[in-house]
Amino acid sequence: MGDTKVKTAETSPIRDLVARRRAGRSLEGPFYTDREFFALDIAAVFARQWIFVAVDAEVPEPGDHTTVDIGPYSVIVVRDDEENLRAFHNVCRHRGSRILTEGRGASGNLVCGYHKWTYGTDGALRYAPSQPADFDRGCFGLKTVHVRSVGGLVFVCLADEPPADFAEVAARIEPYLLPHRLRGAKVAARTDLVEDGNWKLVMENNRECYHCDGHPELLRTFFPTYGYTEENVPTALRPAHERYLRADAEMRGTYERLGLPYALIEELDSRATGFRIQRDALDLAGESFTTDGRAACHRRLGDLPTPRLGHLALHLQPNSWFHVVGDHAITFSVLPLAPDRTLLRTTWLVHPDATEDEDYDLATLVKIWTATNEQDARLVARAQQGISSPVYEPGPYAPTEYQVEAFCNWYITRLREALRR
Incomplete structure (x- = not known):
């Protein structure tokens, strides 16, 4: 299906639009509005790359x-009888019905309704x-999908041959994740927010803090200087920058004392599986994403001796980002629904023995990122409305938006590769 759509795109204006993309500027309008582009995005990106879809804690048994x-694809992720992760296309081998229509379950066998x-789970x-006596059940098993867990984060790939560099990327990011023991964590909450914008706008919005004055709750602890360098921090942000430098020095000492990897690795557009990972300081108490920066959950993830760990930030192309703090973790998965509609799925993880109302207050746990997601959704909708105007033309990125440029460059590279096939 994906290859057919890519070949169709070869004879359309898409090829010209991809070829003339100008570095350092936003993409042209059709990238965000046209159904043909949306189909190409599915075929060239989502059907070929490793896509973050779940956490191990959603399928523990x-x-x-x-x-x-x-x-257009639906995928089942299941824990099999030997406790291994499996993934299958959610398509019955009889007459093609969706097998499962509920999002989650624990039914053992997978029964088409x-x-x-x-x-079976295999x-x-x-x-x-x-069926007749000569019916061979062995010829009608579910079609498999590649699946892999990386430190408790579950990725699938729909391609016959997934990007070969994913194993290397997994080996580099797992040492950052494993001390938090996300594989054995518990899901405290999961929300689905449909944003009225193209999936790329959702990703681009997350990759810069140029707009962060629109997130008063988040900026209680998240330093607004994200993306700035020492040379271009504006005067108004100098006090926050000085606080960041002090907190960063303290956090580096803590990370080194505990043997936690913290160095920035940033390879966002130089490889098939683009990624960025870093431990970084938080403001105020420096423990969590809360209004005072103190832990939202009394039980810490893993066996780490202090709650003051700042946050571990991970970003993976094309559809995910993650924040891990001492007491909980938050995962974000971006899934395209239509040219102008995108699902943002957010999941909060806590210690497996943490009990709501005893160890954590759920409203406090989800408050900051719920507010931030809703604010971002409004900004994305405004961007979609503006880009849909006939007078829109690509504008220049600010230096602090270099990660947006990296995302767009990574994306255009994937389209060019697909159109050459």
């Missing part, structure tokens, strides 16, 4: 499963009623 829609064809067809 054999038989637990969750589903995710990636464009149409004609009751029943599959994808094998176990039961197909009223």
Whole structure:
């Protein structure tokens, strides 16, 4: 399906638009508004790259499963009877019905609600009623999808041959993640927010803090100097920058004492699996994303001896970012629904033994990022409205928006590769 759409794009204006993309400026309007571009994005990006879709904590026991829609594809992620992760296309091998329509469950076998064809957690067809004597169940197992857990974060790839560098990237980021023991964590909350904008606008918005004065709750602890250098910090942000330098020096000492990797690794557009990872300081108490910076949960993730750890920030192209603090973790997954509609799925993880109302107050835990997500959704909708105007033309990125440029360059590289195939 994906290859057909890419070949169709070869004879359309898409090829010219991709070829003439100007570095350092935003993309032209059709990238965000045209259905043909949206189809190409699914085929060239979401059907070929590793996509973050879930966390191990959503499928902790054999038989637990969750589903995710990636464009026209629907994927089941399930924990099999040997406690391994499996992923399958959510398409019955009988007449193509969706097998599972609920997002999550723990039913063991996967039963199609149409004609009751029943599959094991290994994808094998176990039961197909009223078939002839010579019917071979072994020919009708579920179609598999590549799946991998990286430090408790679950990724799938729809391509026959996934990007080869993912194993290397996983090996480099897992040492940052493993001390927090996300694989054994518990889901405290999960929200789905549909934003009225193209998926790329959602990603671009997350990659810069040029707009962060629109996030008063987040800026209680998140330094507004993100993306600035020593040379271009504006006068108004100098006090925050000085606080950051002091907190950063303290955090580096803590990380070194605890043996926690913290150095910035930034390879956002120089490889197929673009990524950025870094431990960084938080403001105020420096423990968590709360109004005073103190931990929202009394139980810390992992066996780390202090809650004052700042935050571990991870960004992966094309659709995810993550924040891990001493007491909880937040994951964000961006999933395209239409040219102008995008699902943002946010999941909060806590210690497996943490109890709501005893160890944490749920409203406090989710307050900062719930407010931030809603504010970002309004900004993305405004951007979509403006880009849809006939008078829109690409504008220049500020120096602090270099990660937006890296995302767009990574994206254009993927399209060019697909159009050459």
